[in-house]
Amino acid sequence: EAQVTQNPRYLITVTGKKLTVTCSQNMNHEYMSWYRQDPGLGLRQIYYSMNVEVTDKGDVPEGYKVSRKEKRNFPLILESPSPNQTSLYFCASSLWANYGYTFGSGTRLTVV
Amino acid sequence: KQEVTQIPAALSVPEGENLVLNCSFTDSAIYNLQWFRQDPGKGLTSLLLIQSSQREQTSGRLNASLDKSSGRSTLYIAASQPGDSATYLCAVRPGDDKIIFGKGTRLHILP
Numbered sequence: 001e002a003q004v005t006q007n008p009r010y011l012i013t014v015t016g017k018k019l020t021v022t023c024s025q026n027m028n029h030e031y032m033s034w035y036r037q038d039p040g041l042g043l044r045q046i047y048y049s050m051n052v053e054v055t056d057k058g059d060v061p062e063g064y065k066v067s068r069k070e071k072r073n074f075p076l077i078l079e080s081p082s083p084n085q086t087s088l089y090f091c092a093s094s095l096w097a098n099y100g101y102t103f104g105s106g107t108r109l110t111v112v
Numbered sequence: 113k114q115e116v117t118q119i120p121a122a123l124s125v126p127e128g129e130n131l132v133l134n135c136s137f138t139d140s141a142i143y144n145l146q147w148f149r150q151d152p153g154k155g156l157t158s159l160l161l162i163q164s165s166q167r168e169q170t171s172g173r174l175n176a177s178l179d180k181s182s183g184r185s186t187l188y189i190a191a192s193q194p195g196d197s198a199t200y201l202c203a204v205r206p207g208d209d210k211i212i213f214g215k216g217t218r219l220h221i222l223p
Contacts, residue, residue, distance in 0.1 A: 033210065042215040043201070050208060058210060090156065097143045097208045100161035106154065 002027045006091050006104035013081055013111055021076045021107050023091035029102075031094040032074040033058070034066065036087040037106075043090070049074055081111040114139045114206045118214035126222045127194060133187040133217045135202030140180045146211065147176050147187050148201040156201065160187070194221045 004025045013019055025032065033048040035058075045058030049068040063085055065077040074093075078085060091104040115138045125131050135145070144163045148156040160169045160176040162185070168177040173190040189196060199218045203211040 031208070040215075043203075043213040045210050048209055056209065088153070092156075097205065098163065100144065100146050100158055101203070101211055102158065103148075103156040108153070 002102070004091055004093050004102050004104035006089075006107050009105065009107060011107060011109050013109070015082055015111055016080050019078050019081060019109075021078075021089060021091075021109070023074045023076065023104060024072050025074075025091075025093040025102070026072065027093060027095070027102065028071065029093035029095050030071075031096065032068065033092050033094075033101075034064070034074070034076050035090045035092065036060065037090065038087050046076070046089075078109075081109075083111050085109065086111050114142075114204065114212050116202060116204055116212050116214035118200075118202055118217050120217060121215070122218040122220070124220040124222060125192060127192060129192050130188065130190050131192055131219075133189070133200050133202075133219070135185040135187070135214055137183045137185075137204045137212075139206060140183055141206060142180065143205040143207070145176075145178055145185050146203050146205070147174075147185075148203065150199045150201060150216070152199075159200075192221045194223050197221045 007022045034046040035043045037043045044060045047066040049055045089107045092101045094101045117136045146161045147159045162178040175188040178185045199216040201216045202214045205211045
């Protein structure tokens with residue numbers, strides 16, 4: 001089944017403890033991206049990647065890192081999480097600009 | 113700067129009614145427009161994708177239209193059912209790097 005898989009689905013952590021949210025797609029998509037969703041603010045892009053070893057900042061990149069060493073994987077790294085990073089996170093992928101996006105099921109992160 | 117607006121923010125209608133959700137965007141230079149459905153606390157499910165050269169797309173009881181020149185799209189839901197209750201999100205793709213979302217319309221179908 002064609003899909004974007006995120007793990008974990010739920011995560012509670014403490015301030016400052018490094019964490020990684022994994023994202024993997026099995027559709028050979030070129031393009032991958034991370035979004036966060038917050039009440040009243042909607043979905044905002046964190047980082048995106050247009051191909052292997054190519055990443056760039058979205059609208060809200062502060063406090064996050066990403067890497068794209070393989071086409072299928074695009075992990076989101078929080079080096080020192082803070083409570084304002086408590087949010088619902090989505091990974092998405094797309095074949096190219098003329099194609100639609102496929103989203104993962106989301107990761108609900110709580111930083112205490 | 114591209115902005116996407118969805119009106120109304122929330123809508124309640126009795127079961128069985130046909131309804132229209134609206135989406136407007138400020139810049140007509142887009143690759144495509146995509147409608148998503150999101151259930152509370154869940155992921156985004158793609159409903160319909162309309163390319164910039166297309167006027168509409170249909171899937172079952174759903175029909176989405178696109179008028180690029182006026183910066184508008186509508187999502188028409190026929191014969192609404194309680195299972196249609198969800199938040200509906202409109203998103204436009206202005207370039208390779210991102211899609212831009214509206215804040216959604218929260219739909220409640222009354223049994």
